[in-house]
Amino acid sequence: MTVKLCETEFKPYAEVDAYQHQALREKEGEFGATSIFVGTMRDLNLGDAVTQMTLEYYPGMTERRLGQIVDEAQSRWNLLDVFVIHRVGVIKPNDTIVLVAVWTQHRDEAFAACRHIIEELKHTAPFWKKETIKDGERWVESTI
Amino acid sequence: MTVKLCETEFKPYAEVDAYQHQALREKEGEFGATSIFVGTMRDLNLGDAVTQMTLEYYPGMTERRLGQIVDEAQSRWNLLDVFVIHRVGVIKPNDTIVLVAVWTQHRDEAFAACRHIIEELKHTAPFWKKETIKDGERWVESTI
Amino acid sequence: MTIRVRYFASLREKMGRIEDTLVAEDIATVSDVWRVVSTGQPLPEQLLCAVNMEYAKAMDPVKDGDEVAFFPPVTGGLE
Amino acid sequence: MTIRVRYFASLREKMGRIEDTLVAEDIATVSDVWRVVSTGQPLPEQLLCAVNMEYAKAMDPVKDGDEVAFFPPVTGGLE
Numbered sequence: 450m451t452v453k454l455c456e457t458e459f460k461p462y463a464e465v466d467a468y469q470h471q472a473l474r475e476k477e478g479e480f481g482a483t484s485i486f487v488g489t490m491r492d493l494n495l496g497d498a499v500t501q502m503t504l505e506y507y508p509g510m511t512e513r514r515l516g517q518i519v520d521e522a523q524s525r526w527n528l529l530d531v532f533v534i535h536r537v538g539v540i541k542p543n544d545t546i547v548l549v550a551v552w553t554q555h556r557d558e559a560f561a562a563c564r565h566i567i568e569e570l571k572h573t574a575p576f577w578k579k580e581t582i583k584d585g586e587r588w589v590e591s592t593i
Numbered sequence: 594m595t596v597k598l599c600e601t602e603f604k605p606y607a608e609v610d611a612y613q614h615q616a617l618r619e620k621e622g623e624f625g626a627t628s629i630f631v632g633t634m635r636d637l638n639l640g641d642a643v644t645q646m647t648l649e650y651y652p653g654m655t656e657r658r659l660g661q662i663v664d665e666a667q668s669r670w671n672l673l674d675v676f677v678i679h680r681v682g683v684i685k686p687n688d689t690i691v692l693v694a695v696w697t698q699h700r701d702e703a704f705a706a707c708r709h710i711i712e713e714l715k716h717t718a719p720f721w722k723k724e725t726i727k728d729g730e731r732w733v734e735s736t737i
Numbered sequence: 738m739t740i741r742v743r744y745f746a747s748l749r750e751k752m753g754r755i756e757d758t759l760v761a762e763d764i765a766t767v768s769d770v771w772r773v774v775s776t777g778q779p780l781p782e783q784l785l786c787a788v789n790m791e792y793a794k795a796m797d798p799v800k801d802g803d804e805v806a807f808f809p810p811v812t813g814g815l816e
Numbered sequence: 817m818t819i820r821v822r823y824f825a826s827l828r829e830k831m832g833r834i835e836d837t838l839v840a841e842d843i844a845t846v847s848d849v850w851r852v853v854s855t856g857q858p859l860p861e862q863l864l865c866a867v868n869m870e871y872a873k874a875m876d877p878v879k880d881g882d883e884v885a886f887f888p889p890v891t892g893g894l895e
Contacts, residue, residue, distance in 0.1 A: 462610040469606075478636030478686040480816065485629040486700065488894045492622030505825050505892035507885060524720055542622040546894060556630065556711065556815060571892040573871075577825030578891045588826040589891050623758050627895065632815045650805060654790035661760040675784065700894060715813040717792075721746030722812045733812050 452533045454506065459534060460489065460537040461487045468532045473552060480529045480552040484559035486567050494589070497582045503585035507575040508536045518569040520584065521590075522551075525565070526558040533566070535576070544588040594667065595657040596677045598650065602685075603678060605692040612676045619695060622698040624673050629728045630705035630711050638733070641726045643686065650681045651719040662713040666695075669709075670702040677710070677726035679720070738801035740764065742774050745808035748784065768795040770805045781809060817880035819843065821853050824887035827863065849876040862889060865895045 451472065464486060473480060521529045529552040536546050549566050553559040554582055578589040594615065616622060636643055663675045673696040680690050693710050696705040716733060722733040742757040749755055757774050764770055767788060771780040778785075785805040786793045799805055818827075821836040828834055836853050843849055846867060850859040865872045866885040876883055 460610070462606040462613075466604070466606040473851055478634075481633055483629075483631040483633065485627075485631070486704070487627040487629070488700070489625055489867055490622075491625040491698065505864075507822075507869070507887070510885070513869050538737040547892075554635065556632070560630070560704070560708055567894075568699065571894055573890065574892065575824070575866075575887065575890050576892050577888065579825070582641065588888070590889070605782050622783075651745055651787075651790070653744075654806070683778070691813075709780065711815075715815055718813065719745070719808065719811050720813050721809065722744070732809070734768060734810070 450519050450531050452512065452514075452535075454512060454537050456538045457514060458544050459536070459548075461485075461534070461545045462497075464534060464548060464568045465532065465550050468550070469552070472530055472532070473502045476529050476552070480554060482556040482559035483550060484551050484553075484556070484563035485548070485550045486563050487545055488547040488567075490540050490542050490544050490546055494529055494580060497505045497580075499580045499582055501581045502540050503579045503581075504540060504546070505579065507578045509533075510535075514574045514590045515570065518574065520567055521569070521571050522566050526553065528558070528562055531562070531566070533570075535570070535574075537576070551552070594660075594663050594675050596663060596679075598656060598679055598681050600680075600682045602688055603680070603692075605629075605678070605689045608692060609694050612694070613696070614736065616674055616676070616709065617735065620696070624676050624701035626700040628695060628697075628707035629692070629694045630707050631689055632691040632711075634646065634684050634686050634688050634690055638724060641724075643724045643726055645725045646684050647685070647725075648681045648684060648690070648724045649721045649723065655679075655681075655719045658718045659714065662710055665713070666706045666710050670697065670706045672697055672702065672706055673707070675710070677714075679714070679718075681720070694729050699716070705734060738762065738764065740770060740799060740801075741804045742770055743804065743806040747809050748807055758787065763805055765798060766795065766797060767793050767797050767805060771795075771807065774807075784808070784812060817841065817843065817868040819849060819880075820883045821849055822883065824885065826888050827886055836851050845874065846872050847867060847882060848879060849878055850874075850886065853886075856867060863887070864889060 532550040534548045551559050551563045615729045676694040678692045695703050724731055740759040744752045767786045768780050780795050785808050819838040823831045846865045847859050859874050864887050
């Protein structure tokens, strides 16, 4: 299980590939399903062109909350491994914002856990998004 | 939308990465969600150690059915792109069997479509699995 | 009329051949095709059929030049 | 007792500062902390609170040395 925050652009597929080769080497032949979610910054939100966003976080608490989310998923499903990367700071359109990868024996639990983690992350991890649009900057209000 | 069968080992994350760079170049900034499922061969099935399997298919019909599954998903959800690779022939434990990647604007439709495609594929695409175990070979019966 | 009949997986092994070419006049449905290639057996309920690479039912019609396939339930690569 | 109070995002901008260090004796709950730093305002219902980096409620107790944080609803990176 690994959770990390990242202040610069990262390549989600190279990261997953490298992680699997390292962290899951002992579990080769054991995992049958991997569910991955990648969230990417769009250049449009609420009808406005967005040129960049800044993701503020709470150093210490954000990592802790992400770890708790993964632990909760771990206790609910039989997960062989989980890997989460979340960008913080200044983010440009088409940059990856978040990667969640879950390895399990069977596909049901991989999909369920990956979905659960991304929803918990979205609704409970301390991140706040400020967008730069034509008219200046705006904090984005919470949406469900 | 691309569907392909593959007779030799493939690297799912390198494939997704390359596909996204090519096929989705015009849609950068437009997709916000990517849901990926990777199915990997396990070395254990039905309680027996499995040393390899052979995936038989119906050349022509299998590709056609996979294309229909993707088209159906496309008509049901707003999908920006879909990429599917399925191994056929002789497969070893820890080899990737199937990759499904779906790009959308929002995460709900990415998860739903990816899940739907993998279930339809599992239950309707003409593939038959023969496993090599200690005592010889066996055709695997359908399970839901 | 001429019909190409193909078999897959465990059925292929059971039939002992990968395909047949039927030349006959009294064939109207998928079920008829099976009766001929199996020398009189009824079509087993769990067997799947396709006509020209589309799933078909026992009573679906076949015509000259069609490709008919019979195979066991599909199992995918995933368990 | 001494309590470190931190603000994030739009609340940080509204407060005009990133944190306060409270030294006071009459503080028992998160709500009390807010009353002091906001000079008497009640805790807005939509504001979130944490004590020592765990989500907390208005009436949760605070003690000497705690870190208390206030922030608007989280928005994640995804829309």
